[in-house]
Amino acid sequence: MNAPESATYDLPTRVASTPAVEVLSAEKTYPNGTRALMPVDLTIGEGEFVTLLGPSGCGKSTLLKMVAGMLEPTDGRLKVFRKPVQQIESSGRRMAFVFQSPTLMPWASVRTNVRLPLDLAGVPRKEAEARVSEALDLVGLEKFASALPRALSGGMQMRVSIARGLVTQPDLLLMDEPFGALDEITRHKLDAELLDLWREKKLTVIFVTHSIHEAVFLSSRVIMMAARPGRVVEEFEIPEPYPRTADFMVSPQFSRYAKKLQDSLLRASTAADEVAA
Ligand SMILES: Nc1ncnc2c1ncn2[C@@H]1O[C@H](COP(=O)(O)OP(=O)(O)OP(=O)(O)O)[C@@H](O)[C@H]1O
Numbered sequence: 001m002n003a004p005e006s007a008t009y010d011l012p013t014r015v016a017s018t019p020a021v022e023v024l025s026a027e028k029t030y031p032n033g034t035r036a037l038m039p040v041d042l043t044i045g046e047g048e049f050v051t052l053l054g055p056s057g058c059g060k061s062t063l064l065k066m067v068a069g070m071l072e073p074t075d076g077r078l079k080v081f082r083k084p085v086q087q088i089e090s091s092g093r094r095m096a097f098v099f100q101s102p103t104l105m106p107w108a109s110v111r112t113n114v115r116l117p118l119d120l121a122g123v124p125r126k127e128a129e130a131r132v133s134e135a136l137d138l139v140g141l142e143k144f145a146s147a148l149p150r151a152l153s154g155g156m157q158m159r160v161s162i163a164r165g166l167v168t169q170p171d172l173l174l175m176d177e178p179f180g181a182l183d184e185i186t187r188h189k190l191d192a193e194l195l196d197l198w199r200e201k202k203l204t205v206i207f208v209t210h211s212i213h214e215a216v217f218l219s220s221r222v223i224m225m226a227a228r229p230g231r232v233v234e235e236f237e238i239p240e241p242y243p244r245t246a247d248f249m250v251s252p253q254f255s256r257y258a259k260k261l262q263d264s265l266l267r268a269s270t271a272a273d274e275v276a277a
Contacts, residue, residue, distance in 0.1 A: 026076035059230025095172035096165035155186035226268035
């Protein structure tokens with residue numbers, strides 16, 4: 001992806017001012033009786049980069065899908081840009097969801113795949129094409145607009161998926177382990193590019209991962225969750241300046257944050273085992 005024009009980052013961390021997402025005692029029990037989430041209270045400010053971290057089954061995806069309005073809470077409420085999720089359009093703001101798998105239409109070109117949300121929304125073709133070109137440019141795939149997905153590497157397919165999210169010009173980007181299936185080097189490259197996009201587009205991001213290192217590298221705040229039943233157990237600020245370069249990853253402070261998260265993850269996993277025993 002292209003670097004933002006100005007690469008000077010002055011913010012130590014984003015200051016949570018206006019809430020972008022408010023989770024108000026929202027909980028979820030699935031129809032089969034699985035208690036996926038105990039009541040969660042969480043406010044995410046505009047411009048934050050928040051990561052949900054925790055052992056398998058702790059409800060990260062469930063929480064993200066409730067924020068997206070793809071799942072109804074069993075009890076409690078969620079607001080996005082001060083409106084109930086279903087009324088986000090009336091706030092004049094938009095959100096996009098990027099899944100772990102790129103889920104591209106294999107028979108359609110990169111350009112057509114990225115245009116899909118605009119076609120579904122009935123955006124006129126000329127405007128849609130211009131926005132697709134801009135989104136492909138942002139993720140560095142403008143030269144591959146006519147290619148079919150199978151001609152692209154896993155990392156490039158994920159970029160297409162991100163472009164498809166960005167084409168709707170979202171204010172809030174929800175990402176469910178988007179780089180989990182990629183090799184370490186590609187993942188790190190996309191992490192760095194995502195931070196550039198976050199900064200350039202002034203996005204609010206909620207990012208699900210299993211990776212402590214990814215969480216430290218990306219986040220202004222990490223929410224630690226535990227399983228059985230799923231719940232939020234701790235949260236951590238990562239008040240380090242952006243951009244976060246490769247040097248940050250080998251710094252003593254990076255190791256300190258990683259150790260804190262590792263200890264917390266261990267506590268979260270042990271808590272689940274004790275509940276299960
Ligand atoms: N549609 C569903 N019906 C019933 N139970 C579900 C459903 N989706 C998820 N669950 C259960 O809810 C709990 C939370 O699942 P969820 O996928 O939200 O966790 P997660 O933290 O995202 O897990 P992972 O890290 O493995 O992706 C798990 O016990 C899971 O098996």
